[in-house]
Amino acid sequence: MNASSASFSHVSEQPALMIPVAEGDGIGPEIMSATLAVLKAADPSLTFKKVSVGLKAYESGLMSGIGEDTWEAIDAHKVILKGPITTPQGGGYKSVNVTLRKTLGLYANLRPCVSYHPFVSALQPVMDVVIVRENEEDTYAGIEHRQSDEVYQCLKLITRPGCERIVRYAFEYARAHGRRKVTCMSKDNIMKLTDGLFHKVFDEIALQYPEISSNHMIIDIGTARIASRPTDFDVVVTLNLYGDILSDVAAEVAGSIGLAGSSNIGHDCAMFEAVHGSAPDIAGQDIANPSGLLLSAVMMLVHLGRAKAATDIHNAWLCVLEEGLHTADIYKDGVSQRKLGTRAFADAIIERLGRKPVKMAAVDYPEHEPESLVHPDVSIPAHIPATKTLVGVDVFINWDDSGRNADALGAALESLARPEFRLALITNRGVKVWPNGNPQTLRTDHWRCRFPMIDTRLGTRAISLLLMRLAEAGFDAVKTENLYEFDGVRGYSQAQGE
Numbered sequence: 001m002n003a004s005s006a007s008f009s010h011v012s013e014q015p016a017l018m019i020p021v022a023e024g025d026g027i028g029p030e031i032m033s034a035t036l037a038v039l040k041a042a043d044p045s046l047t048f049k050k051v052s053v054g055l056k057a058y059e060s061g062l063m064s065g066i067g068e069d070t071w072e073a074i075d076a077h078k079v080i081l082k083g084p085i086t087t088p089q090g091g092g093y094k095s096v097n098v099t100l101r102k103t104l105g106l107y108a109n110l111r112p113c114v115s116y117h118p119f120v121s122a123l124q125p126v127m128d129v130v131i132v133r134e135n136e137e138d139t140y141a142g143i144e145h146r147q148s149d150e151v152y153q154c155l156k157l158i159t160r161p162g163c164e165r166i167v168r169y170a171f172e173y174a175r176a177h178g179r180r181k182v183t184c185m186s187k188d189n190i191m192k193l194t195d196g197l198f199h200k201v202f203d204e205i206a207l208q209y210p211e212i213s214s215n216h217m218i219i220d221i222g223t224a225r226i227a228s229r230p231t232d233f234d235v236v237v238t239l240n241l242y243g244d245i246l247s248d249v250a251a252e253v254a255g256s257i258g259l260a261g262s263s264n265i266g267h268d269c270a271m272f273e274a275v276h277g278s279a280p281d282i283a284g285q286d287i288a289n290p291s292g293l294l295l296s297a298v299m300m301l302v303h304l305g306r307a308k309a310a311t312d313i314h315n316a317w318l319c320v321l322e323e324g325l326h327t328a329d330i331y332k333d334g335v336s337q338r339k340l341g342t343r344a345f346a347d348a349i350i351e352r353l354g355r356k357p358v359k360m361a362a363v364d365y366p367e368h369e370p371e372s373l374v375h376p377d378v379s380i381p382a383h384i385p386a387t388k389t390l391v392g393v394d395v396f397i398n399w400d401d402s403g404r405n406a407d408a409l410g411a412a413l414e415s416l417a418r419p420e421f422r423l424a425l426i427t428n429r430g431v432k433v434w435p436n437g438n439p440q441t442l443r444t445d446h447w448r449c450r451f452p453m454i455d456t457r458l459g460t461r462a463i464s465l466l467l468m469r470l471a472e473a474g475f476d477a478v479k480t481e482n483l484y485e486f487d488g489v490r491g492y493s494q495a496q497g498e
Helices: 028-042 055-059 068-077 096-103 160-176 194-206 219-228 240-254 291-303 307-322 342-351 406-417 461-472
Strands: 017-022 046-050 079-082 108-114 128-134 144-146 152-154 181-186 213-218 235-238 261-265 270-274 388-398 425-428 431-434 446-452 476-486
Touching (some): 017 068, 028 046, 028 291, 028 307, 028 342, 108 240, 128 160, 160 181, 160 194, 181 219, 219 235, 291 307, 291 342, 307 342, 388 461, 406 425, 406 431, 406 446, 406 461, 446 476
Parallel strands (some): 017 046, 079 270, 128 235, 181 213
Antiparallel strands (some): 144 152, 261 270, 388 446
């Protein structure tokens, strides 16, 4: 009997459930077909609705890469299982993943990174770390501008509500899954306001979970320690860009990014997807490893309250690994017993449904995930708004005259600052170049000019008057940032060298 049609007597009765699926591009259709075969064998009450996401949607003229049928299906079923997507280069195409995460409010990206040594080669043979990544903010807001011939800008946006809900989710996950410690990683020694807020919120929320150990690490040494000493970590919560990099590092150290699944959780919707890319170079060859997508589907079943099927699939998958039945990406002479193609690997899992691994620890998912994880409470505790006082303005000027002489620029701007402002400093790429700048500092055509207010009662109209004087003098002000104090505390960074 073909394994894909073999009966599985351990299937429990479950209500029918429709799941939207996006096959994806490259190897996506192959690994999705293999994954759905395993899901159907473990839980015949599941049905699947294919929706259009990826290259076909782009080619039909949808710049987002997402068909209307996809939005309708997610709205109806509150979940999607998605294969890897190829985003066309250039032409203003947006990432499908980022669009789905942000549009649907999928703020928490969960990535377990586990090693399966000695059955799968791993740089770190003992590893079981969960990365909880903030999924919507940071530089992934995608707000970029070209401001001069030489300078481009990307805005990093961090919000208190965004920090509070991702940090709380990390602690709720640790509590629900018996994890012992949550580590926060940021770069607040440099980005004292944005990353500083994330660290501050983490410390505040950690106090509400006294049974869980907590600590903070700077992201660079934290990433190095994940690679060298992963047993120091349990759950790690971090910002969007850091989490993207950190979770790939952790997955590779654990064995292979091809084995890494992920979930994207919001209050009402969830998306489950493999971490790896679409690998078009091996598409259609029946050699791709479906494990990443399959383990994502296991996470989906747990989220949906189908614990029995999730447990059976995960244990059968572990059985296949420990028996040395491996796809080409993890096959290794002396460790592996047989090399399997994509579909044969899925069939091997189906044959072992109902079994438990002998040498590796079996999994046993709880009957229901806590409501705090299935439908997270993202309400933000009320706080008293700070008293906000306008104290000045940073004006960014595109200026390339006189050999980039900051003293000449400063002399011109000092006279234009009055009567509402004074010129306090000029920076280039964040480094102070006036007054008393170092001639060794590299200078571009983009200058930040800081104008503190002489009288803070003047308000924003004073900024308009300053900008008019600058324009009339021929200066190109490409950007402004108002300078505020909040309850008397400076709400802006000092310059390097100030």
